[in-house]
Amino acid sequence: MDDKKYFCYICGDEITDKNCTDEHIILNAIGGHLHSYTIICKDCNTRMGETADAKLAEDLSFYTDFLGVKKNRQNEHDQIMKDEDGHEIIVKEGGKSLNLRKPYVTSEDKDGVREISMAVRNRKELEGFLKGMLKRKELTQEQADEILVKAKVTEHHPVLNTSTMISTEAFPSIIKSAANFYVDRTHDTATVKPLVPYIKGQGECKDVLYLHHFKTLPYPEIKGQVTHMIHIEGSEKTGLLYAMMEYYSIYVYMVVIDRNYTGKDVNMTYTYDVVAGQEVDRNFDLPLTMKDLEDFRNLPHDEYVKYLPYVKKRADAVMAIWDLKKNQDELHDVIENAFAKFPEGCEMTPERMAVVQKDIFDFFEKIILESMARKEKRRN
Ligand SMILES: [Zn+2]
Numbered sequence: 001m002d003d004k005k006y007f008c009y010i011c012g013d014e015i016t017d018k019n020c021t022d023e024h025i026i027l028n029a030i031g032g033h034l035h036s037y038t039i040i041c042k043d044c045n046t047r048m049g050e051t052a053d054a055k056l057a058e059d060l061s062f063y064t065d066f067l068g069v070k071k072n073r074q075n076e077h078d079q080i081m082k083d084e085d086g087h088e089i090i091v092k093e094g095g096k097s098l099n100l101r102k103p104y105v106t107s108e109d110k111d112g113v114r115e116i117s118m119a120v121r122n123r124k125e126l127e128g129f130l131k132g133m134l135k136r137k138e139l140t141q142e143q144a145d146e147i148l149v150k151a152k153v154t155e156h157h158p159v160l161n162t163s164t165m166i167s168t169e170a171f172p173s174i175i176k177s178a179a180n181f182y183v184d185r186t187h188d189t190a191t192v193k194p195l196v197p198y199i200k201g202q203g204e205c206k207d208v209l210y211l212h213h214f215k216t217l218p219y220p221e222i223k224g225q226v227t228h229m230i231h232i233e234g235s236e237k238t239g240l241l242y243a244m245m246e247y248y249s250i251y252v253y254m255v256v257i258d259r260n261y262t263g264k265d266v267n268m269t270y271t272y273d274v275v276a277g278q279e280v281d282r283n284f285d286l287p288l289t290m291k292d293l294e295d296f297r298n299l300p301h302d303e304y305v306k307y308l309p310y311v312k313k314r315a316d317a318v319m320a321i322w323d324l325k326k327n328q329d330e331l332h333d334v335i336e337n338a339f340a341k342f343p344e345g346c347e348m349t350p351e352r353m354a355v356v357q358k359d360i361f362d363f364f365e366k367i368i369l370e371s372m373a374r375k376e377k378r379r380n
Pocket residue numbers: 008009010011012013040041042043044045
């Protein structure tokens with residue numbers, strides 16, 4: 001610790017060598033790396049927002065796992081998503097493996113013809129189902145054999161559903177992150193005092209927390225970046241001091257720090273690219289007023305839905321990054337496996353190189369075909 005005195009912005013105690021603690025300004029569980037020893041005391045760190053922090057981490061865990069975001073503490077768990085056909089699939093961390101959660105068999109009569117559709121996890125499961133149907137005389141042996149031959153292996157692609165939203169129980173954690181950043185940068189604990197009850201879970205968070213979307217972003221978008229961001233802006237002119245909180249480039253919340261702001265102009269931004277694992281420079285002005293926030297909150301439903309394509313577009317961009325990452329991982333495996341066909345250290349003759357090249361070519365062909373099939377499906 002240096003000679004300056006620091007005080008916990010939650011309880012007001014002086015922070016000393018004895019009670020200091022490592023507080024992550026953005027949750028480490030979602031890949032936040034910025035931290036501070038001079039904003040919260042140890043007791044408050046232990047007591048505050050533990051449930052809210054855990055809830056926020058849980059609500060965002062789809063993206064955390066999917067993008068394989070690095071965090072200090074690993075809490076691996078599977079995600080249940082849906083694929084494009086509506087089947088539930090299990091997504092392992094990093095999005096590396098996507099398996100059906102359970103088999104799906106439907107059967108319906110269409111104009112006197114029985115249509116059976118099956119989505120199963122493996123060949124053995126398929127054989128089991130066919131055996132049962134044979135026993136019940138729902139199929140002939142010939143038909144069963146034909147199904148076995150024609151069964152095709154498809155990859156599951158997860159689609160986002162509305163359940164990936166941030167819940168109200170997580171709101172205190174968002175407010176705490178905003179206060180953390182403000183105090184870390186300014187060491188002005190008095191200004192964030194009104195936020196403390198909400199962080200402690202003692203107030204209706206909606207008083208200070210506003211969901212917000214944009215039709216166009218207030219900063220230049222860089223392709224391939226997925227960011228957590230805290231932007232604090234305030235001016236006497238707008239009369240508002242607020243923090244814009246962005247998670248995974250998708251979720252945006254505004255935390256109102258002072259709605260009667262008369263202090264000097266403030267503009268500071270911290271942006272962390274979770275995919276590249278590094279801080280990025282982002283500077284912009286967003287002179288919001290309290291009226292802007294209230295107006296957005298009170299939008300009639302049919303006006304509000306006009307903002308949703310923005311959210312969808314950003315979520316799609318994140319998914320595209322996952323696709324790219326996954327393909328890179330796979331390509332790496334393909335090359336390794338191709339070279340592993342030959343004894344280590346052996347000479348790579350043109351014939352051997354041709355074998356490696358063919359494997360790589362096959363891989364790209366597969367990706368291109370898959371991508372074309374998906375585009376076709378989206379069109380229909
Ligand atoms: Zn404290």
